[in-house]
Amino acid sequence: SLRNPLASIRSSAELAQAFDEGPAQRNINDIISQVDRMSQWIRQLLQSLRPLNDEAVPVDLPQVLQESLQSFAVPLARSGVTLDLRPLPPVQVLGQPALLAQIFNSLIANALEAMENGGRLRIEVVKRDRRSLTLRLADTGKGMSEQQQRLAFRPFFSTKQGGLGVGLVLVKRIMERFGGSVRLSSSQGHGTRVSLGFRLARL
Incomplete structure (x- = not known):
């Protein structure tokens, strides 16, 4: 439920990045950076909750x-x-x-x-x-x-x-x-x- 909107936000930011070379570039880069940060949190959270059933x-x-x-x-x-x-x-x-x-x-x-x-x-x-x-x-x-x-x-x-x-x-x-x-x-x-x-x- 969280990954899809984040992916959409990132794709939109990358599209804007390709067409805008002005002062907005810094804000666009910040958006992409923060989306990647949130995506990493989600991966960590899911991994921490996943049952560890792997055999040694x-x-x-x-x-x-x-x-x-x-x-x-x-x-x-x-x-x-x-x-x-x-x-x-x-x-x-x-x-x-x-x-x-x-x-x-x-x-x-x-x-x-x-x-x-x-x-x-x-x-x-x-x-x-x-x-x-x-x-x-x-x-x-x-x-x-x-x-x-x-x-x-x-x-x-x-x-x-x-x-x-x-x-x-x-x-x-x-x-x-x-x-x-x-x-x-x-x-x-x-x-x-x-x-x-x-x-x-x-x-």
């Missing part, structure tokens, strides 16, 4: 992470964020490739938002045993207050201006769906650390 399969963790990082290579460089990626062991974890990619995309996007003036994103394995592996993503961004941390995994809570607040909720749901876990620690002015606990696939 072995997933190459380093490969999924690398693909997500490659998709963010330009935004990371543009924002002045240095990537500190420690070597990952060649392991397979239980999950679904697309859903694990969604986790990394959400967390990397959050880190970028927190480091508007540049910084460092460090990704490393901090714990591993025969059955599990813990991967930590740590940024040097603005961090979160204690209250923000308590509310971080509640639906529709967001520290971003205009944020929908389903990103971390979805991360938690996906991790728990496949028997994993997610923990967050942060302090204002000192960045945020997100630890993802994965179950290792038996080879």
